[in-house]
Every structure is written in C-alpha cells, then in structure tokens.
Amino acid sequence: MTDEVTSIQNEPRTDKKDVKEPPDPTGRTGNQDIDSEEKHSNGETHELPELQRRLKSRHLQMIAMGGAIGTGLFIGSGTAIATAGPVGALIAFSFVGSIVYSVMTALGEVATYLPIPGAFAAYATRLVDPSLGFAMGWIYWFSWASTFALELTATGLIIQYWDEQIPMAIFIAIFWVLIIILNMFPVSCYGEVEFWLSSIKIITVVGFMIFAICMNAGVGKEGYIGFRYWVHPGPFQPYLITNPEQDALAKFVGFWAILIKAGFSYQGTELVGIAAGETENPSKNVPSAIRKTFFRIVFFFIFTIFFAGIVVPATDPHLTSSDGNSADANSSPFVIAAKRAGVNALPSIINAVLLTVVLSAANSNVYSGSRILVGLANEGFAPRFFLKTTKHGVPYGSVGFTALFGLLGFLNLSNSGSTVFNWLMQIAGLAGFITWSSLNICHLAFMRVLKARGISRDTLPYKATWQPFLSWYGLFFNVLIIITQGFTAFIPSFSVTDFFINYLSLILFAVLYFGHKIAFRPKFVKPIEANIDTGRYEPEYGA
Structure with a gap:
C-alpha cells in the first residue's frame, strides 16, 4: 500500500513553476516551518505528497455559482420573509450580500496569489497570527462537519415527504456512505458531480423566477397580484415586540433577526478559495470565478427573495414549519x-430538486471540511495523518474524519437530540460571519505585506476594486453582526439558555484562540516577515 499512499505538500506541482520572490531586506523568508519536505528526527527528508490540480474552469465556475445555493435559500428564505416581511427580507439579503461581496473580492486577491491547500487557516497563520489561523481553521471545519450532519438529516425529512412511514435512519446511513464514496474519488469527480447538481439548482431558481413573473401577472387562481402583498400584510413584519407603540422598533428587530439566517444562506460562496488549491491554472480561473460573484449574488439571491416576496404573503402559515426544523417542500416559498x-403537481418536483440540493450541500461539506483539515495539518495545527493522500491526491484521512461527524445526524432521531442539533446549527451560522471577518483581516494584512515588500497591487493576478474600503466595510459589519446577533435572548426577558446558544460559536472561537495563544505564545506576524512565497503558483508559459 505504500506506493498508493502519499501525503500533502504545500508546494505547487512539479510540472508547474514555483515563483519565488527575492529575499526581503532582512534576509528572512517568513515561516520556516512551512517547507516542501517533511523533516524527521533522524535528519532524513522525505518528499511530501500533494493535492492535484484537477478542477477545470467549468467546475470552478459551477462550484462558485452553486456552492451557496442550498436549503438556506430554498427553505430559509420563507422563514426570512415571515419574520421580516418581503421588503425587510429583501433589504437583509441585499445587505448581507454586500458583505459577502467584500469578502469575496478580498479573498480573490489573496487566493490567486497563494492558491494553497486549506487556504483559510494558512492565510491567517502566515499574514496575521498563528493563533487566529488555529481558531479560524478549527471553527470553520467544525461548522462544515456539523452542517454535514444537518444535511444528512434533511435527506431523511425530504424523502419522508412522500412516505412518512419510511425510517429516516435508513436514508441517513445510505447517503452517509454515498457521500464518503464520492469524496474518495479524485477531485475531478467532485467537480463533475457539483457541476451537474449545481446545474439542477440553477435551472430550478431560474424556473421559479419565470413562474413567479407569470403568477404575478395573473396566471393562476389568484389573478393579478402586482405588489398587493407589499401593501397588505405590509412590507415589514413586527417581531418579538408586541407593543403597538413600538411598531417601528419591532419591524427593525425582525430585519436584524434574520441577518444570521441570510448569512447561513450565503455560506459556501467562499468555497472558491478552498478549491483554488486544486484548480487548473488558478491565476486565470479563480479571478474569473471571483469577478462573477456580484452578479451571482444579485441574480440568485436578491432576485429570488424579491420574487418570493411578491407572490407569497408574509403571513402565510406554511412559511414557518410547526416544529421549526422541517426541511421538506411544504415550507419552501417555491412550493407555497x-x-x-x-x-398541485409542483411540490413533488420541488421536493425532488431539494434532494439534489441537499446531496450537493453534503458533498461540499465533506470536501471543504477535509481540505480545511489539510490546511490545519500543514500548519501544524492538526495531526499529520490528515496530510495522507491516495495516489490520486485524495486526503483520505481528512475525508474520513470529517465524514465521521455525519453520524451526529442520528441524534435528531430522538427528542433530546434535537437540542444538540440546534446548538450545532447555531455554531454553523455564526461561524460563517467569524470566517468572513477573519478573511477581511487577512486581506488587510496581505495589503500591508505587499506594501512592506514594495510589491504593487497592479502586479497581482487579480486586483479587486474599491479596496481596502470594501475590506474595512465587511470587517466592521461582520463584527457588528457577530456581537449583536444574540439580542433576541433579551426579548421579551433575558434567557440564559438562549444567550448561551446564540453566542456558543463565538465562545468556542475565543476558547480556541486564547487557548492556543496561552499554550504556544506565538507572536503576531510582522509584515516584512510574512511568508508569501511558499505555494505561489503560475502556469507554464502558454498553459
């Protein structure tokens, strides 16, 4: 088996050019522990294996478009409209979309310059602070691992839509095995599966928009609708506060309360940065995917919320499920x-589409989680076992360990387990904002490093517009949402349990960060000493 197994290196493939910069004025090259070889105590060196660049341009483009389109958009958009009203939800998704755009343009500059495996933890470690890389990497990994369990549960709920007598546990087990098998194939297989599943999602969203236009114009039993539902029950909905004299405040509370839900819907957009380490010619393909982010946000998210809000009133009782956790077609604004x-024939069709949506999300969960583990192990933050790959470049140890957390899906089969599941969901939702704010920080640090090295941003493979303004904008509002998102624990009276659940992800991040800082006492990275050399990639001339 030794000839079938290798481990991962942080250097580009040997058939590509590794672009090195001249040494900085201090004569140091940055983090010396990041090397292309594994050094052993006996002084011998062994070549470390690597991930393989097998994702094609069309794969990356579809991952970028379909990566964030999941149950958050198909199901969560209904809860958002019910909570904040059609206009409140539209503003919330537009606002969070602007934050996501700031993160993606920031990520684009760094990821095209350093398209390395498990990029997020490495960026924070090299550019800002090793403790930030440790905390950011592990909480981001845990968010994807726990979301994998949630998606597996959703598959059971979706299939029970057709027959409630079918045991959910059977399908959790079946799809758990299926996702593991898919992720053990070469990364090109993951790209191909995502290409077709994302295509189905995109066709469904476009089809819903066309249907909504026709329905709004008078096709259907409701006749011409126009903006009727924006007038009654109204553009905004009050939330939690029942005092009529505080109606304006109650509507603002509804708007602010769904920002985390909107953020959860957008999670996955940043998968482009993770996939950069396995993409053919990333200096060309990653910028192409990043540049289209603005149009994807507007078209797939903002337009979807807009059309759902004009054909479904915010007071429709089906928008919010009775148990608050259902993931079948009944609570989707598309079906409503x-x-x-x-x-009447459409619900079953949408439910079948939802099954592909969930499988696509689960597939991405394991892929992204495993690659983050690779990055953590590469930086010394996780056991080096996670660096092991097959001869096809699949990190089987990372895939297996991430997939194990899918077994948490069986917790939801019991009533007591649902409480734990709500905690996992909260961690995943807030972890997205923590990751985005960390990426904004990494980009600002990256710009400081370029300035210290005398490198012009004009020479970058991808140069974002409106920077660094966008990174400061994204950082400010990401941090503001992180701090204030748990305000519902104070309304109408303070709840210790709700407060702990709302801030569990932030508490976990703080424990990881300060625990690493106290244990290892790493120093903040000085711009002139930051490692922006190891892992740089450019294709051969003419590639």
Missing part, C-alpha cells in the same frame, strides 16, 4: 407559491 397558484 405553486400551491397558491393552483399548480
């Missing part, structure tokens, strides 16, 4: 709109 129009 079809039922209100009298198209």
Whole structure:
C-alpha cells in the first residue's frame, strides 16, 4: 500500500513553476516551518505528497455559482420573509450580500496569489497570527462537519415527504456512505458531480423566477397580484415586540433577526478559495470565478427573495414549519407559491430538486471540511495523518474524519437530540460571519505585506476594486453582526439558555484562540516577515 499512499505538500506541482520572490531586506523568508519536505528526527527528508490540480474552469465556475445555493435559500428564505416581511427580507439579503461581496473580492486577491491547500487557516497563520489561523481553521471545519450532519438529516425529512412511514435512519446511513464514496474519488469527480447538481439548482431558481413573473401577472387562481402583498400584510413584519407603540422598533428587530439566517444562506460562496488549491491554472480561473460573484449574488439571491416576496404573503402559515426544523417542500416559498397558484403537481418536483440540493450541500461539506483539515495539518495545527493522500491526491484521512461527524445526524432521531442539533446549527451560522471577518483581516494584512515588500497591487493576478474600503466595510459589519446577533435572548426577558446558544460559536472561537495563544505564545506576524512565497503558483508559459 505504500506506493498508493502519499501525503500533502504545500508546494505547487512539479510540472508547474514555483515563483519565488527575492529575499526581503532582512534576509528572512517568513515561516520556516512551512517547507516542501517533511523533516524527521533522524535528519532524513522525505518528499511530501500533494493535492492535484484537477478542477477545470467549468467546475470552478459551477462550484462558485452553486456552492451557496442550498436549503438556506430554498427553505430559509420563507422563514426570512415571515419574520421580516418581503421588503425587510429583501433589504437583509441585499445587505448581507454586500458583505459577502467584500469578502469575496478580498479573498480573490489573496487566493490567486497563494492558491494553497486549506487556504483559510494558512492565510491567517502566515499574514496575521498563528493563533487566529488555529481558531479560524478549527471553527470553520467544525461548522462544515456539523452542517454535514444537518444535511444528512434533511435527506431523511425530504424523502419522508412522500412516505412518512419510511425510517429516516435508513436514508441517513445510505447517503452517509454515498457521500464518503464520492469524496474518495479524485477531485475531478467532485467537480463533475457539483457541476451537474449545481446545474439542477440553477435551472430550478431560474424556473421559479419565470413562474413567479407569470403568477404575478395573473396566471393562476389568484389573478393579478402586482405588489398587493407589499401593501397588505405590509412590507415589514413586527417581531418579538408586541407593543403597538413600538411598531417601528419591532419591524427593525425582525430585519436584524434574520441577518444570521441570510448569512447561513450565503455560506459556501467562499468555497472558491478552498478549491483554488486544486484548480487548473488558478491565476486565470479563480479571478474569473471571483469577478462573477456580484452578479451571482444579485441574480440568485436578491432576485429570488424579491420574487418570493411578491407572490407569497408574509403571513402565510406554511412559511414557518410547526416544529421549526422541517426541511421538506411544504415550507419552501417555491412550493407555497405553486400551491397558491393552483399548480398541485409542483411540490413533488420541488421536493425532488431539494434532494439534489441537499446531496450537493453534503458533498461540499465533506470536501471543504477535509481540505480545511489539510490546511490545519500543514500548519501544524492538526495531526499529520490528515496530510495522507491516495495516489490520486485524495486526503483520505481528512475525508474520513470529517465524514465521521455525519453520524451526529442520528441524534435528531430522538427528542433530546434535537437540542444538540440546534446548538450545532447555531455554531454553523455564526461561524460563517467569524470566517468572513477573519478573511477581511487577512486581506488587510496581505495589503500591508505587499506594501512592506514594495510589491504593487497592479502586479497581482487579480486586483479587486474599491479596496481596502470594501475590506474595512465587511470587517466592521461582520463584527457588528457577530456581537449583536444574540439580542433576541433579551426579548421579551433575558434567557440564559438562549444567550448561551446564540453566542456558543463565538465562545468556542475565543476558547480556541486564547487557548492556543496561552499554550504556544506565538507572536503576531510582522509584515516584512510574512511568508508569501511558499505555494505561489503560475502556469507554464502558454498553459
């Protein structure tokens, strides 16, 4: 088996040019522990294996487009409209979309310059602070691992839509095995699966928009709708506060309360940065995917919320499920709109699409989680076992360990387990904002490093517009949302349990950060000493 197994290196492949900069004025090259070889105590060196650049341009483009389109958009958009109203939800998704755009343009500059495996933890470690890389990497990994369990549970709920007598546990087990098998194939297989599953998601979203336009114009039993639902029940909905004299405050509370839900819907957009380490010619393909981010946000998210809000009233009781956790077609605004129009055959079709959506999300969960583990192990923050790969470049140790957390899906089969599941979901939602704020910080640090080295941003493979303004903008509002998102624990009276659940992810991040800082006492990285050389990649001339 030794000839079939290798481990991962942080250097680009040998058939590509490794672009090195001249030494900095101090004569240091940055973090010396990041090397292309594994050094052993006996003084011998062994070549470390590597991930393989097998993702094609079309794979990366579809991962970028479909990576964030999941149950958050198909199901969570209904809860957002019910909580904040159609206009409140539209503003919330637009606002969070602007934050995501700031993160993606910031990530684009760094990821195209350093397209390395497990990029996020490495960026924070090299550019800012090793403790930030440790905490950011592990909480981001845990968010994907726990979300994998949530998605597996959703597959059971979706199939029970057709037959409630079918045991959910059977399908959790079946799809758990299926996702592991898919992730053990070469990364090109992951890219191909995501290409077709994302295509289905995109076609469904476009089809819903066309249907909503027709329904709004009068096709269906409701007749012409126009902006009727923006007038009654109204553009905004009050939330938690019942005092009529505080109606304006109650509506603002509804808007602010769904920002985390909107953020959860957008999670996955940053997968482009993770996939950069396995993408053919990343200096060309990654910028191409990043540049289209603005249009994807507007078209797939903002337009979807807009059309859902004009054909489904915020007071429709089906928008919020009775148990608050259902993930079948009944609570999707896509299905509710079809039922209100009298198209009874559509729910089953949408439910089948939701199954592909969930499988795509679960597939991405294991892929992204495993690659983050690779990055953590590469930086010395996780056991080096996670660096092991097959001869096809698949990090089987990281894939297996991430997939193990999918077994948490069986917790939801019991009533007591649902409480733990709500905690996991909260960690995943807030972890996205923590990761985004950390990426903004990494980009600002990256710009400081370029300035210290005398490197012009004009020479970058991808140069973002409106920087560093966008990074400061994203950092400010990411931090503000992180701090204030748990305010519902104070309304109408303070709840210790709700407060702890709302801030569990932030508490975990703080424990990881300060625990690493106290244990290892790493220093903050000085701009002139930051390692921006190891892992730089450019294709051969003419590639």
